[in-house]
Amino acid sequence: MFAKRAEEASQHARQLRAELRKKRKADKLKLQQQLGAELLKFTDIETVSQLCSYFEKELNQEAQQLAIEVNFFADQLTWNEQRQYWQVADLRALTDWLATHRT
CATH class of the missing domain: 1.20.5 (Single alpha-helices involved in coiled-coils or other helix-helix interfaces)
Structure with missing residues (x-):
């Protein structure tokens, strides 16, 4: 049972x-x-291929902008010979920028 x-x-x-x-x-x-x-x-998207092209374009632009922003901070790094590490020129700006990309 x-x-x-x-x-x-x-x-x-x-x-x-x-x-x-x-x-x-x-x-x-x-x-x-x-x-x-x-x-x-x-949008004027009517086909799947148009949709793919749209997203590829948007993602490519976003990636390029992100690379520009990362390079901005990277170009400002200075090497600290005594402590053997890279120093950030403007830590507050870097952390504020990183905070904008939180999920």
């Missing part, structure tokens, strides 16, 4: 997990459709 009830409970749990997966999948699809509709409102 206990084994039968355990098996029923196990089957019920599997069924609930399957229903939850199905609901999550439907919710995800709905969100993707909403995001796609919003994206079309703001």
